[in-house]
Amino acid sequence: xxxxxxxxxxxxxxxxxxxxxxxxxxxxxxxxxxxxxxxxxxxxxxxxxxxxxxxxxxxxxxxxxxxxxxxxxxxxxxxxxxxxxxxxxxxxxxxxxxxxxxxxxxxxxxxxxxxxxxxxxxxxxxxxxxxxxxxxxxxxxxxxxxxxxxxxxxxxxxxxxxxxxxxxxxxxxxxxxxxxxxxxxxxxxxxxxxxxxxxxxxxxxxxxxxxxxxxxxxxxxxxxxxxxxxxxxxxxxxxxxxxxxxxxxxxxxxxxxxxxxxxxxxxxxxxxxxxxxxxxxxxxxxxxxxxxxxxxxxxxxxxxxxxxxxxxxxxxxxxxxxxxxxxxxxxxxxxxxxxxxxxxxxxxxxxxxxxxxxxxxxxxxxxxxxxxxxxxxxxxxxxxxxxxxxxxxxxxxxxxxxxxxxxxxxxxxxxxxxxxxxxxxxxxxxxxxxxxxxxxxxxxxxxxx
Amino acid sequence: xxxxxxxxxxxxxxxxxxxxxxxxxxxxxxxxxxxxxxxxxxxxxxxxxxxxxxxxxxxxxxxxxxxxxxxxxxxxxxxxxxxxxxxxxxxxxxxxxxxxxxxxxxxxxxxxxxxxxxxxxxxxxxxxxxxxxxxxxxxxxxxxxxxxxxxxxxxxxxxxxxxxxxxxxxxxxxxxxxxxxxxxxxxxxxxxxxxxxxxxxxxxxxxxxxxxxxxxxxxxxxxxxxxxxxxxxxxxxxxxxxxxxxxxxxxxxxxxxxxxxxxxxxxxxxxxxxxxxxxxxxxxxxxxxxxxxxxxxxxxxxxxxxxxxxxxxxxxxxxxxxxxxxxxxxxxxxxxxxxxxxxxxxxxxxxxxxxxxxxxxxxxxxxxxxxxxxxxxxxxxxxxxxxxxxxxxxxxxxxxxxxxxxxxxxxxxxxxxxxxxxxxxxxxxxxxxxxxxxxxxxxxxxxxx
Numbered sequence: 001x002x003x004x005x006x007x008x009x010x011x012x013x014x015x016x017x018x019x020x021x022x023x024x025x026x027x028x029x030x031x032x033x034x035x036x037x038x039x040x041x042x043x044x045x046x047x048x049x050x051x052x053x054x055x056x057x058x059x060x061x062x063x064x065x066x067x068x069x070x071x072x073x074x075x076x077x078x079x080x081x082x083x084x085x086x087x088x089x090x091x092x093x094x095x096x097x098x099x100x101x102x103x104x105x106x107x108x109x110x111x112x113x114x115x116x117x118x119x120x121x122x123x124x125x126x127x128x129x130x131x132x133x134x135x136x137x138x139x140x141x142x143x144x145x146x147x148x149x150x151x152x153x154x155x156x157x158x159x160x161x162x163x164x165x166x167x168x169x170x171x172x173x174x175x176x177x178x179x180x181x182x183x184x185x186x187x188x189x190x191x192x193x194x195x196x197x198x199x200x201x202x203x204x205x206x207x208x209x210x211x212x213x214x215x216x217x218x219x220x221x222x223x224x225x226x227x228x229x230x231x232x233x234x235x236x237x238x239x240x241x242x243x244x245x246x247x248x249x250x251x252x253x254x255x256x257x258x259x260x261x262x263x264x265x266x267x268x269x270x271x272x273x274x275x276x277x278x279x280x281x282x283x284x285x286x287x288x289x290x291x292x293x294x295x296x297x298x299x300x301x302x303x304x305x306x307x308x309x310x311x312x313x314x315x316x317x318x319x320x321x322x323x324x325x326x327x328x329x330x331x332x333x334x335x336x337x338x339x340x341x342x343x344x345x346x347x348x349x350x351x352x353x354x355x356x357x358x359x360x361x362x363x364x365x366x367x368x369x370x371x372x373x374x375x376x377x378x379x380x381x382x383x384x385x386x387x388x389x390x391x392x393x394x395x396x397x398x399x400x401x402x403x404x405x406x407x408x409x410x411x412x413x414x415x416x417x418x419x420x421x422x423x424x425x426x427x428x429x430x431x432x433x434x435x436x437x438x439x440x441x442x443x444x445x446x447x448x449x
Numbered sequence: 450x451x452x453x454x455x456x457x458x459x460x461x462x463x464x465x466x467x468x469x470x471x472x473x474x475x476x477x478x479x480x481x482x483x484x485x486x487x488x489x490x491x492x493x494x495x496x497x498x499x500x501x502x503x504x505x506x507x508x509x510x511x512x513x514x515x516x517x518x519x520x521x522x523x524x525x526x527x528x529x530x531x532x533x534x535x536x537x538x539x540x541x542x543x544x545x546x547x548x549x550x551x552x553x554x555x556x557x558x559x560x561x562x563x564x565x566x567x568x569x570x571x572x573x574x575x576x577x578x579x580x581x582x583x584x585x586x587x588x589x590x591x592x593x594x595x596x597x598x599x600x601x602x603x604x605x606x607x608x609x610x611x612x613x614x615x616x617x618x619x620x621x622x623x624x625x626x627x628x629x630x631x632x633x634x635x636x637x638x639x640x641x642x643x644x645x646x647x648x649x650x651x652x653x654x655x656x657x658x659x660x661x662x663x664x665x666x667x668x669x670x671x672x673x674x675x676x677x678x679x680x681x682x683x684x685x686x687x688x689x690x691x692x693x694x695x696x697x698x699x700x701x702x703x704x705x706x707x708x709x710x711x712x713x714x715x716x717x718x719x720x721x722x723x724x725x726x727x728x729x730x731x732x733x734x735x736x737x738x739x740x741x742x743x744x745x746x747x748x749x750x751x752x753x754x755x756x757x758x759x760x761x762x763x764x765x766x767x768x769x770x771x772x773x774x775x776x777x778x779x780x781x782x783x784x785x786x787x788x789x790x791x792x793x794x795x796x797x798x799x800x801x802x803x804x805x806x807x808x809x810x811x812x813x814x815x816x817x818x819x820x821x822x823x824x825x826x827x828x829x830x831x832x833x834x835x836x837x838x839x840x841x842x843x844x845x846x847x848x849x850x851x852x853x854x855x856x857x858x859x860x861x862x863x864x865x866x867x868x869x870x871x872x873x874x875x876x877x878x879x880x881x882x883x884x885x886x887x888x889x890x891x892x893x894x895x896x897x898x
Contacts, residue, residue, distance in 0.1 A: 004499055004553045004774045007541050010492035012554050015568070018488040034832040036809040036839035039467040043459035043587050044493060044543075044573065045513070050453055064494070067514040067539055069577040073531040082522040089538070090516055092456050094493070104453045105461050114856035116842055119464070124493065128518040138492050151843035153821070164832075274825040325453045360485040372602070376723040383483040383613075390485035393565055394600035407563035 009129070009137030016357065021140075023356035024169070024339055024346070025122055028142055031164045032120040035157055037144050040119045042101040044126075045092045054100050054324060062128045064137075065090040094126035098143045099321065099334070106147055107325040115148030115330070122339075134341060143315075145334030147322065155269045155297045155317065158335045162301055162313060163277050165337070170351050173304030174312075176277075177284035180266045181294045181316070183249060186259015187235050190252065191228040198292065200224075200232065205288035207236065238285050242270055245283045262296075269297055295319040299335065303345050312338045312345060359388060361449035362412040362428075365401045366392040371416045374441075378414065378426065381445040389449075406431060412449050458578070458586030465806065470589075472805035473618070473788055473795070474571055477591055480613045481569040484606055486593050489568045491550040493575075494541045503549050503773060511577045513586075514539040543575035547592045548770065548783070555596055556774040564597030564779070571788075583790060592764075594783030596771065604718045604746045604766065607784045611750055611762060612726050614786070619800050622753030623761070625726075626733035629715045630743045630765070632698060635708015636684050639701065640677040647741065649673075649681065654737035656685065687734050691719055694732045711745075718746055744768040748784065752794050761787045761794060808837055810898035811861040811877075814850045815841040820865045823890075827863065827875065830894045838898075855880060861898050 006012060013021065029039075045066055052060055065086055072089045079085035095101055098121045106113060122142045129135055144161060146154045159176060166174045184204070188197040199222040203215050210218070212233065219229050231252075238248045246263060253259030270281060281299070289298045296317030303309035315335030322330045346352055362382065364375035375391050382389040390410070392401045398415075405413045415427040426444050429436040439447055455461060462470065478488075494515055501509055514535055521538045528534035544550055547570045555562060571591045578584055593610060595603045608625060615623045633653070637646040648671040652664050659667070661682065668678050680701075687697045695712060702708030719730060730748070738747045745766030752758035764784030771779045795801055811831065813824035824840050831838040839859070841850045847864075854862045864876040875893050878885040888896055 004556055005496060006492055006499075006553075006557075007494050007496055010494060012492070012557075013490040014558070015487035015489065018490050022488075033808060034835070034837050036812070036837055038464035038808060039471075040464065041462040041467055043455055043461070044575070045456050045459060045587070047454060047456055050455075061518070064518070065516040066543070067516055067535065069510070069513070071531050073528070073534050076525060076528075076534055079522070079525075082520050085522050085525055085538075086516065089534075094515070104455075107453055108455075108461075109463070114853055118839075126493070138494070146842070149842045153815075153840065153842040157842075160829075273822050275829060359482065359487060363485070366602075373722050380609075380724060386483070388483050388485055390567075391602065393595070393598045393602040393606075404563055404565075 007137070009131035009135075011136060011138070015359065019359070020346075020352050020356050021339065021343060023352065024342055025140075025142070027168050028165050028337055028339075029120070029122065031161055031168065032144050034164075035118075035144075035161055037118045037120040040102065040105060040121045041123060042095070042098075042105060042121070044095055044124075046095055046101055046104070048091050048093050050104050050325075051093050051096055051100060055096055059096060063096050064094040064126045064128055066092040066094065068092075095123070096127060097125050098123060098141045098336075099145070100324070102143070102145060103321045104325055106330070107322050107327045110327060116146050116154075117148055118144070118146045120144040134344065136340065140339045142337040142339050143334055144336075145332055147330050147332040150331050152265060152268045152272070152297075153274065154333050155265075156272050156274055158315065158333060159269065159277065159281055159299065160275060162299070162335060163279055166301075167278050169342070169346065170353075171304065171342075171345065171349070173306065174279055175302040175305075176279055176281040177287050177300045177302060178266065178269065178281045179284055179287040179298050180262035180296060181298055182258050182262025182265065182296065183253065183285065184262075184288060186253040186256035186262055187232065189256040189258055191224070191231050193224065193228060196222060196224065201288045202290070204232075204236070204286055205290055207286045212236065236286055242280075242283050245285065249285065265296060289314060289316060293318040293321060297333070303341070304349070307345050307348055309341055309345055312341045360390050360408070360410050361387050362389050362414050363401075363405050363408070363410045364389070364391045364414045364416065364426075365398060366395045367398065367415070367417055368395055371418075371421055374421055375414070375416050378441075378444045382449075385445060387449060414444070456586070458580035458584075460585060460587070464808065468808070469795075469801050469805050470788065470792060472801060473791055474589075474591070476617050477614050477786055477788075478569070478571065480610055480617065481593050483613075484567075484593075484610055486567045486569040489551065489554060489570045490572060491544065491547070491554060491570070493544055493573075495544055495550055495553070497540050497542050499553050499774075500542050500545055500549060504545055508545060512545050513543040513575045513577055515541040515543065517541075544572070545576060546574050547572060547590045547785075548594070549773070551592070551594060552770045552781075553774055555779070556771050556776045559776060565595050565603070566597055567593070567595045569593040583793065585789065589788045591786040591788050592783055593785075594781055596779050596781035599780050601714060601717045601721070601746075602723065603782050604714075605721050605723055607764065607782060608718065608726065608730055608748065609724060611748070611784060612728055615750075616727050618791070618795065619802075620753065620791075620794065620798070622755065623728055624751040624754075625728055625730040626736050626749045626751060627715065627718065627730045628733055628736040628747050629711035630745060630747060631707050631711025631714065632702065632734065633711075633737060635702040635705035635711055636681065638705040638707055640673070640680050642673065642677060645671060645673065650737045651739070653681075653685070653735055654739055656735045661685065685735055691729075691732050694734065698734065714745060738763060738765060742767040742770060746782070752790070753798070756794050756797055758790055758794055761790045763787075809839050809857070809859045810836050811838050811863050812850075812854050812857070812859045813838070813840045813863045813865065813875075814847060815844045816847065816864070816866055817844055820867075820870055823870055823873075824863070824865050827890075827893045831898075834894060836898060863893070 075088040079088045124140050126138050188194045203218040238245050249263050294316040298316035300311050301313035303312045317333040319331050321332050366372050379389045379391050413429045424441040426439050428439050524537040528537045573587050573589050575587050637643045652667040687694050698712050743765040747765035749760050750762035752761045766782040768780045770781050815821045828838045828840050862878045873890040875888050877888050
């Protein structure tokens, strides 16, 4: 028999990790709910007709397709290459993200949904990416989106959600970087190369990785003139406070109506007068975000600089997502939390609270039949009070049972030996301090485990 | 563009349903935790080598296999039938239940796990069954198992968990039916046909569906004599109180050591002296449960008789599950909750509490820029107090905004019109009663929404 294993890039989550992950999910869920977002869950499998072509060629490659059941051999025989074979034997794939299923849901349920529809969704997605540190083939996404409202109040609220979640997680030093796709469009307009907007965006997106010189070279390779590149470099060096950046942008993009609109939107998001932020968002004109469907504000969350982690969240406004499924003219804006990376950051900074790691508070040893009966009454009384308690299920050597309690990390052991049974009390041992005390039987249920 | 759809037998869960389902999961999770069970999550995909052959031929057929990525054409070409083709192009499948992945996890992590290991797991599973009312291709399982302990205290605790969960859900009239596989073995022993144990079990399992006459015919077809069948019929008509049933069993199975052991186990589970049940478990000698791996107690939960639903949970003891992966001699016992059916039962009996359906308590209308600024301050103050509140994101006709609040089912609307803005107060309208009152600005945060 071969040693069992799990598929490459997937993970088992044991008890300690599940509890910590649930603490993150619960914190995010609470904030989503406070802001009026509604939970949605969609199936793990979607029809290929829903997913194909929505994530580019790479996405189509990286999707996990599901084999049709039944007799697939005949259909497969007619295929002359991999593409035809896949089409012949599969019609479903695993969810690749939560955004396309959301758009699909909105279109299917458009008559029942009250717009604006504010939904959140926290479910796993699957991608056949090459696994590496921090990149998995099965991982959770955690999204909040509003569709059916053009108001920038939504952008403000989504930034407030980031602010509230990271404050609630005790994660200081997070940076909320914002930009606006219309500003990038404005830049392309100003240099008169609107058709190269995507090329410009892609190159700028790489600034962090390849540096200013690399960007210059890429832009040149993509057909931009020295004068164009100089304008772009001027754009990329815009600095100072948010207000100073907005002023420099206004000057540089004054000839572009689109660019000025982007500046105006950014101004509102940052200075709506509606609220203040714990972590003031920072304008980052070099922020581009890869996804093509963004059309307005874009946002990215950077982990605290002390942790080498990069982005732990991001999002933006997209103007026509449901159009992919035939429902035109519905604008949306959304954000996403990178739960796996947030987990790593909280772990590295030791920020998981005790409560996120609590399970059984006390285990009663099992030292014989009559002793177990007495112990079980205490166990049930504690459970009725909401305190997680256990009894070792079989009568075994005390040493073995103590070792078990230690290995499990249970903080208290309760002992009813012969004398305790006679005296109707319980010896309670704190495994952290090693201290032991006798507690009267009637007081056990009120003991501060 | 074709109308988007979802795969056959799968479901989207909108906000109202997700909340109610989470109420069920949360109730079960709380009880699992109180009893010292630890959460585990395993990947959606398992290697085929882990799953194949574990669920019988039918299971192998109904598994959703996942296509390998990359160039699969060449390998596929060599296949001469469906079975070979599937083997050539896939090496993973979607989880078919939670028990085999659990056994796989225990074997892979045997050096780190403290035995007895009490784990719970609540995750979806996938089966390509023919969808019908109450049967889906994606559905949640919700399991608690203990491995590494032979003690019947575990059986008692698992029955208590059923008892606690259904009590907590307010579901009266649930029946906990128990039996023991050793009693069924004993029956086969008594009639001297041990080799036909599985046939006998399968026939008895159908009693509900095909009646006594049908069982008699099946048993005869399976090669049992009239004398054998008479003994089995005597067995099946055992009745009365639990004690009377145990006495009749003891008489009928007196020549079988295995049968007597089963009776003794059942006696302990029902009369351990450790505890009492809200819903006393009932012995049902006709309870067989299909799965072959059970070896001791078996249990099934029947929905209240007023609801036509049948089984809403079940489980039992199995003696060698991890043996499938090379780790011998580890006994286990577990139970499972049928969440989809429990949902239907609670819905039919109108047992979901108000709190399971709560989301946004109040929405502030958006009646202009200055009004929105005033409203937003209240919204943020309410959220800071843990009360879910919203503002309509854009200034729109009051009528449209009221309709939105109604469609969303939000119980209160808060209005800051011109006079409220001047007087620094808020008009609060209860959409259930239609009553409206003015609330001073400073008191809004303490209003009983």
